[in-house]
Amino acid sequence: xxxxxxxxxxxxxxxxxxxxxxxxxxxxxxxxxxxxxxxxxxxxxxxxxxxxxxxxxxxxxxxxxxxxxxxxxxxxxxxxxxxxxxxxxxxxxxxxxxxxxxxxxxxxxxxxxxxxxxxxxxxxxxxxxxxxxxxxxxxxxxxxxxxxxxxxxxxxxxxxxxxxxxxxxxxxxxxxxxxxxxxxxxxxxxxxxxxxxxxxxxxxxxxxxxxxxxxxxxxxxxxxxxxxxxxxxxxxxxxxxxxxxxxxxxxxxxxxxx
Amino acid sequence: xxxxxxxxxxxxxxxxxxxxxxxxxxxxxxxxxxxxxxxxxxxxxxxxxxxxxxxxxxxxxxxxxxxxxxxxxxxxxxxxxxxxxxxxxxxxxxxxxxxxxxxxxxxxxxxxxxxxxxxxxxxxxxxxxxxxxxxxxxxxxxxxxxxxxxxxxxxxxxxxxxxxxxxxxxxxxxxxxxxxxxxxxxxxxxxxxxxxxxxxxxxxxxxxxxxxxxxxxxxxxxxxxxxxxxxxxxxxxxxxxx
Numbered sequence: 001x002x003x004x005x006x007x008x009x010x011x012x013x014x015x016x017x018x019x020x021x022x023x024x025x026x027x028x029x030x031x032x033x034x035x036x037x038x039x040x041x042x043x044x045x046x047x048x049x050x051x052x053x054x055x056x057x058x059x060x061x062x063x064x065x066x067x068x069x070x071x072x073x074x075x076x077x078x079x080x081x082x083x084x085x086x087x088x089x090x091x092x093x094x095x096x097x098x099x100x101x102x103x104x105x106x107x108x109x110x111x112x113x114x115x116x117x118x119x120x121x122x123x124x125x126x127x128x129x130x131x132x133x134x135x136x137x138x139x140x141x142x143x144x145x146x147x148x149x150x151x152x153x154x155x156x157x158x159x160x161x162x163x164x165x166x167x168x169x170x171x172x173x174x175x176x177x178x179x180x181x182x183x184x185x186x187x188x189x190x191x192x193x194x195x196x197x198x199x200x201x202x203x204x205x206x207x208x209x210x211x212x213x214x215x216x217x218x219x220x221x222x223x224x225x226x227x228x229x230x231x232x233x234x235x236x237x238x239x240x241x242x243x244x245x246x247x248x249x250x251x252x253x254x255x256x257x258x
Numbered sequence: 259x260x261x262x263x264x265x266x267x268x269x270x271x272x273x274x275x276x277x278x279x280x281x282x283x284x285x286x287x288x289x290x291x292x293x294x295x296x297x298x299x300x301x302x303x304x305x306x307x308x309x310x311x312x313x314x315x316x317x318x319x320x321x322x323x324x325x326x327x328x329x330x331x332x333x334x335x336x337x338x339x340x341x342x343x344x345x346x347x348x349x350x351x352x353x354x355x356x357x358x359x360x361x362x363x364x365x366x367x368x369x370x371x372x373x374x375x376x377x378x379x380x381x382x383x384x385x386x387x388x389x390x391x392x393x394x395x396x397x398x399x400x401x402x403x404x405x406x407x408x409x410x411x412x413x414x415x416x417x418x419x420x421x422x423x424x425x426x427x428x429x430x431x432x433x434x435x436x437x438x439x440x441x442x443x444x445x446x447x448x449x450x451x452x453x454x455x456x457x458x459x460x461x462x463x464x465x466x467x468x469x470x471x472x473x474x475x476x477x478x479x480x481x482x483x484x485x486x487x488x489x490x491x492x493x494x495x496x497x498x499x500x
Contacts, residue, residue, distance in 0.1 A: 007312035014309040014385070015322065017378060018329050021340030024350065028343045107439035107483055109456050110476045117469065198333035201441050204460065215333040219446065222339060231343070234336035241331035245324050 022238050029231035046232035056233065059217035062128075063197055066213065070135035071143075071192035075185060078143035083177060085144070086151040087159070101141045108138055108201035116205040127208035134202040139192035146191060150184025151177070190248055278474040284458065288478065291454040294369060295437035298376045302384040302433045303426055305377075310388040323389075326382050334379060334442040341375050341447060342366065367449035375443040380436050384429035391425020392418075431490040435483045455479055 032041025050056060085097055103111060112134055120130045158180070162172045178185070203213045212220075218230050278284050313322050329337060344350045345365040352362040365371050395418065403413040444454040453461070455475055463472035 007308040010305060010308040011312035011316075011322070014305055014381060015325050018381060019325055021337065021344060021378065022329070022332070024343055025336075025340040105483065105487055107435070107479050109439050109441055109459065110480050113459065113463065113472065113476050116463075117473065194331055198331075200334055201439070201456070204441060205463070215335045215442075218333075218335045218339070219442065222335075222342070222446070230336075230339055234332070234339055237332055237336050238328075241328050244331055245328040 022234075025231050026235040026238065029228045029235050031228055046228040047236070050229045050233040050236070053229070055212075055217055055221075056214070059212050059214045062131075062211060063214040066128075066131050066135050067193050067196040070132055070196050071139050071189055073132075073136045074139040074143045074192050075189055078140060078188065079147055079178070079185065080173065082144050082147035082151055083173065086148050087156060101144060103137045103141050108199065109204065111137060112202040112205040115202075120206070127206060127211045131203060131206045131211070131213070134206050135196040135199065138199060138202055139195050142191045142195055143188040146188040147181065147184055150181040150187075154180050187248070190244065194244070274470045274474050278471050278478075281471075283453070284471075284475070287453045287455055287458045290369065290452070291438050291456075292482075294372055294376065294454065295434050297373055298380065298437045299430050299434040301373070301377055302381050303388075303430055306381065306384040306388050306429065307426070310385055310392055313385070313389055314392045326385055329378070330382050334440075335446070337379060338375050338443050338446045341371070341378075345371055345374075345447075366447060367452055369448075369452060371447040372444050372452065372454070375447045376437050376440060379440065379443060380433040383432045383436065384426075387425045387429030387432065388422060391422040391428075394425075395421045427490050431486055435486055438482055439479055 029046055030042055030044070032043050081096070115130050115134050119125050119133070120127065125133075154177070159172050159176050162176045163169075167176070198215060199213075200215045200219070203216055207213060207216055218233060222230050313319060313326075316322060342349070346352070347362065347366070349366075351365060355362055399417055399421065400413050403417045408416070438454075439456060440454075441456040441460065444452070444457045445460070448454065448457065450457075450461075455478065459472055459475040459479070462468045462475065
């Protein structure tokens with residue numbers, strides 16, 4: 001069926017609106033002196049600067065560490081939980097589902113604030129651990145959603161057959177379920193990692209002296225300096241994102257999980 | 259947190275709420291947050307619907323899809339920073355205006371700046387949910403309506419639109435709740451003078467250490483989000499049975 005010109009023009013406008021700013025930012029990152037578009041001069045020096053600034057390096061390492069550990073924890077607990085949610089009928093099921101999915105409903109800013117107010121301020125939990133806790137909490141819903149979706153595509157008679165042949169649950173989970181849902185698990189891991197790595201609202205309240213994450217470090221840098229360093233750093237992140245999206249959309253069909 | 263919001267020192271009561279709600283700064287921020295959220299949601303749905311229709315029918319669908327999800331992979335700071343380059347005092351827009359001989363505009367640190375930033379941030383979500391609604395629709399209903407004599411516009415209005423209403427409501431609720439709890443955009447594009455609930459919460463807690471007020475603001479946000487989820491989800495479900 002023919003699509004009207006009106007719809008196509010809107011689609012085109014939307015795509016330009018979504019992608020255009022990143023492009024402009026990339027061009028501006030090549031500017032010689034201050035951040036401007038069209039750029040003045042041409043240089044790559046802001047890229048070398050972005051990679052040589054110590055606070056960006058530290059923040060990047062923290063972000064990476066938190067994103068990896070929290071996503072790993074999320075997957076570790078998320079897979080058995082998803083299995084229970086999708087396979088067993090039990091009374092407290094809705095409650096369990098609610099508990100795992102509620103961080104998707106509760107604003108992230110509120111989660112960060114609550115952890116600061118009631119865990120860090122009261123119990124003196126170290127900052128890094130609070131950060132890890134908060135991020136683990138927010139990656140759960142994504143991981144559960146993706147693994148439940150891939151479990152429901154898997155015929156339940158396969159694992160029932162294994163159980164009826166005497167395999168213990170651990171074996172079923174490790175040798176029957178996991179190999180069959182591995183693309184789902186990979187998608188869950190990518191989604192969880194991206195969520196944690198890019199998160200600002202939770203980290204906002206949970207970063208302490210000397211401990212900060214990359215997005216927040218970028219934000220505070222922007223407040224004090226008006227040079228294209230952050231533009232250069234953003235362009236690097238954009239390049240990574242394009243790579244991840246291309247790979248993930250081709251192999252996993254990531255867009256259906258958002 | 260709910261319990262704690264009623265406590266002030268050793269006494270309990272509604273004091274914290276009364277103190278917060280009578281504060282004009284809070285009231286302005288609350289109204290602004292809801293207003294900005296509503297504007298962004300309406301704009302997002304108005305843009306997403308035609309765009310999704312064109313997208314679903316396009317032959318280069320997967321390419322367009324990846325263009326739409328790739329912004330979701332980048333942190334909000336990087337995405338919002340681009341708007342500083344465009345809307346800043348010496349940014350792209352003001353340079354264009356200057357070259358046309360017009361006086362520069364103050365766009366940054368205003369409400370419209372926040373609206374634009376949030377719209378760019380949350381458009382992918384409304385597009386994705388409308389696209390999935392359009393794809394879940396049985397493919398031949400529209401053709402059936404047309405073969406029964408409905409013209410294109412009528413087929414859309416009476417068949418396609420009602421069938422995808424749930425997707426719109428779902429997408430709209432994601433956009434709205436995302437907007438009212440967003441921090442980065444109002445912080446970077448709104449500045450310290452155009453406060454929203456989230457930036458107000460941050461400044462009250464982290465610079466003034468007014469915990470009681472912070473807890474009340476967090477509760478207000480939580481209630482707003484729950485309320486939106488409940489009513490909209492309820493309506494979405496009712497829409498299916500009708």
